[in-house]
Amino acid sequence: MPRSSHKYTAVDRDDQELSNEGNITANSPEEDLELPTNPPEYDNDRAAEFERSMEHFEIIDPFLAENSVESSKVERLKLKFQRYIVVPVRERITDPLAVVMAIISRKFDYYLSKLGNPLILRRFVYVLFVSCFIYYITSSGLLPNGTATGSRGMFSDHQQLMTYAKRALDMSKMENDLEFISSMSHMAGTKGDMAIAQYIEEAFNNNGLRIVGDAAFDTYLNYPGNATINVQSSSGKVLELNLTGQNFNPLSVEGEALNAKLAYAHLGTQQDFDLLNQNGFAGENTVLLMRYDLYPGEQVKRAQDRGYKGVIFVSDGYGEEQIDSVQQASVQNFRTSMGDPLSPGWSSASNRRLPLADSSIVPKIPTIPISRRQGEDLQKLLAESQGLQFDDGWYSGAADGVTVNFMLKPIERQEHTSWSIIGKVEGREQDDKAIILSAARDSACTGCTYPNYGTATLLSLVQLFQQAKYKFGWKPLRNIYFISFDGSEYGHAGATEFLESDASKIGEEVYAVIDISQLGIDPSGPKLDIQTHPLLFEFFNGDNSMMEFEKNVRQVQQYGDWSAYSTNGIPVAILSAPHILERKYPIYTCDDTFELFSKKMDSESWERSSDLTLYVLQTCLKLIDSPMIPFDVEKYATSLIALLDDLKEKSGEMGLSFRYLAAELGAWKRIGERVNSWVRTWENMVLIENEGLEPSLLSVSRWAFNRRLTSIEKYHCAAQGLPNRSFYKNVLFGPTAKYQDSPGSWSFPGIRDAIVDGDKPRAQNQIIIAANLLQQSSALFLDNSQEV
Missing domain, CATH: 3.40.630.10 (Zn peptidases)
Structure with a gap:
């Protein structure tokens, strides 16, 4: 095929226009085709003209414009992080882990299918896992709520x-x-x-x-009313005390004593009364002047038991600013009972009410408190006849030295409301x-x-x-x-x-x-x-x-x-x-x-x-x-053993047998040792080794253990109460009927009362009652305690 004699030439604008108009001359197939040795060259002037003919748009990023250097650094950092961290972690950890998880999931579903529907069982396991996780986070104090939980473990x-x-x-x-x-x-x-x-x-x-x-209760209450004290010495001096509403002892009763003898009795102890008797002050038609002791009600009880007609209490006051102050102490007495004076031992809401004269809480003789200045005025009259001188330098006065007219008439309310406020x-x-x-x-x-x-x-x-x-x-x-x-x-x-x-x-x-x-x-x-x-x-x-x-x-x-x-x-x-x-x-x-x-x-x-x-x-x-109620049973038993030794000493030569009681206290001491051992074991297991997390079964055991601890002393109460004092039921701890000031006088009250009265059979019976209650309580404690 003959080749064309024309060379390949660059296409200019005119040629392009001619081409677009369809005037394209095809090469003769006979012509020889030759490829250009180099790419076509464009005329620079025309390229520049073409570039000038285009409209350029600029997109400006303000951030990159202002931070071009920083932006390039960030880009390089992102690329490096992607290349050296993200990709290796994905290739070496994430992807293999995903494969392993997929294998485990298939295996897990395989075994679940043997038990039942894998879909349902998988959901159940998921809920169980989430619940356990939430419980752990909550109980361990790790909950990220921004506020401390104030807890350690549970x-x-x-x-x-x-x-x-x-x-x-x-x-x-x-x-x-x-x-x-x-x-x-x-x-x-x-x-x-x-x-x-x-x-x-x-x-x-x-x-x-x-x-x-x-918590509003209707009980007996009384308030200041009328009171008078007039005295006259043997020399003819007359003194009438100016009394106000402050000259009042709560629960003092109405009464009077006319032309009665006045005597000073210091604190009104047994020894003080013995000294008065030796100096001719028997209880007949005599009013006593006394200082306050710790229990004014006890002082009044001793005075009324000896037949005195009334008591005048002298207030404390050792300076001019205090000398006219009057102390209004209550004269309530608790030897046999306490509570509402007209319903001692039972609720005041019941219809059963005692006459005031039958209440053991309220004294039987009137009392009036006076100031220190008024007391000194009375003492000056008593000192004229002197009589017995007490340790404080005051004189009792002679039996015929001073007479007094004494009268008290308080305002009484048989049933009056008072209010206790109780929050929980x-x-x-x-x-x-x-x-x-x-x-x-x-x-x-x-x-x-x-x-x-x-x-x-x-x-x-x-x-x-x-x-x-x-x-x-x-x-x-x-x-x-x-x-x-x-x-x-x-x-x-x-x-x-x-x-x-x-x-x-x-x-x-x-x-x-x-x-x-x-x-x-x-x-x-x-x-x-x-x-x-x-x-x-x-x-x-x-x-x-x-x-x-x-x-x-x-x-x-x-x-x-x-x-x-x-x-x-x-x-x-x-x-x-x-x-x-x-x-x-x-x-x-x-x-x-x-x-x-x-x-x-x-x-x-x-x-x-x-x-x-x-x-x-x-x-x-x-x-x-505290998880464990902090009662120390071993120390409890040890204290009772020491109090029993004091009781034996006080019994003297009565010949009482304490063997059974001592044996039961020894049994409680052994129980106390085992209890303390159990507590130490629990504390080591839960608080130390497990950081405050307690297994549920151990929690149930601890709750039962606490209930037993709180019942110990309740086991030692006699339902019938102490002899002649049914209000007091605790045979191990409580006040005695007779005033005693020894360190152990508030223990084994029933036994001590009988010893003071010299009643050996009653004392021995009270020993047996206490021993039996201790024996029963130890048996109940151990029967209900597999842990101890």
Whole structure:
């Protein structure tokens, strides 16, 4: 085929236009075709013209424009991260792991198919796994909610709670509470009492406490009425005392003594009365002038037993500012019973009411308190005839030295309402068990030092408990009742009636009572007197709190709102400042005001007050929120063995047999050793090795163990009570019928009463009763305890 003679030339614009118009000349097939040796060349001028003919658009990225250098660095970093981390992790870990998971999933489905539908079973296993994971996160305190849980494992972290409480405690609020409560007189059942009761109830409500039931009780109450004291000496001097409404002892009865002899009897002890008898002062038609002792009711009881017609109490007061103050102490007597004077031993809600003359709580002779100045005026008349001189330098007076006309007519209310305020914090675990934190409220006058300081502390503790609840979502393991008791100066009616209103439920639920009525800042330093049950001796002695107090821990030897609970087998603890325990001035006087209290309080005193409040908080936390209720059975048995030795010594030559009783106490000591061993094992297993996580079966065993611990003292109560004193049921701990001041006098009361009376058969019978109850309780404890 002939080749064309034309060479291949570049296509110019005109050629292109001609081509577009269809005027294209085809090469002859005969012509030879040759490929160009180089790519076609374009005319530069025309290329530039073409480029100028194009419209260019610029897209401007402000960020890249301003950060071009940084952008390039970021891009290089992303590429490196992708190349050296993402790709290798995907190739070496993620993809192989996905393959392994796929293999495991197929195997898992294969085995599940042998049990049932794999889809349903897979969902069930997934839900179970998620539930276990959530439970672990929640119980271990790892939940990432931004707030500390205040817990360690399944239990509270008390150190963390106390650290928060120390920061949150508001002493200015406590000061304001104390100022308001002390702003008015509030004898039980009065308008002032109602106003303060409403204030406390409002405080409970504002802090989220659940108010429990109706704690208003109708009991016997009396109030100041008419009183006169006129005296005349043998020399013809006449003295008429100016008496007011402050010259009144709560529960003193109506009575008079005309032309009676007047004698000074110091403290009215047995020795004092023996000395008076030796100097011609028998009880016939004689009125006694006495100083207050710790138990005025006991003083009056001894006087009336000896036939005296009345008692005039001289108030404390050693300076000119105090010399006209009158102490209005109650003269209630608790040898045989307590509570409402007209329904002692049973609820006042029943129709059974005693005549006032038959009440053992109310004295049978009238009493009137006077000031120190008035007492000194009477002593001047007695000193004229001198008579017997006592250790304090005062004279009894001669038998025919001074005569007195003495009359008292109080205002009486056979059934009058008083109000105890009861709030409750629910437990999260054993809500069938609880403790009571209580403070008395009523006072003959303003009562700032006692009992209002304890009440203000109670309100501060309520606030701290609720702040911990809101801060950490915290709840104690067991319940706690916060109670402001009314009627404490009238037979401790409020506390006793609360128990008697539902004795079976309260007796079963409550396992400890902590009373803080006698709290205060002792002038001599950070001292704290703790009267408690032997089951709690080690708890208070071994306390390693953040607050340093000089503590005196001893057995309960005082009547109070707690007595009804103690006699029904509920361990109690009374936290007191020594000077309040001794009822030092200005207690019981109208001088006990917030203004006087504030003068004695400096910054150091308020700091100690803060420590005291935190100490009570820590005590309550350990009692209601420790997994194991901190009762020391071994120490309990050891204390009883020591008290038995004292009892043997007091029995003298009566020839009583204590062998059976000693054997049962020895058995309880061995039980205590095993109990402590079990507790140590549990603590090591759960708190140390497992960091607070407790297996469910072990939890059930611990709950049952706690129930047995709280029943120990209840086993030692006789249903029929002590001989001639059915109100007192506890055969191991409680007051004796006769006044005794030995350290062990509040133990084995039935046996000690019989020894004092010289009644050997009754004493031996009481020994047998106590031994039998100890034997039965040990058998019940062990029969229900496979762990111990």
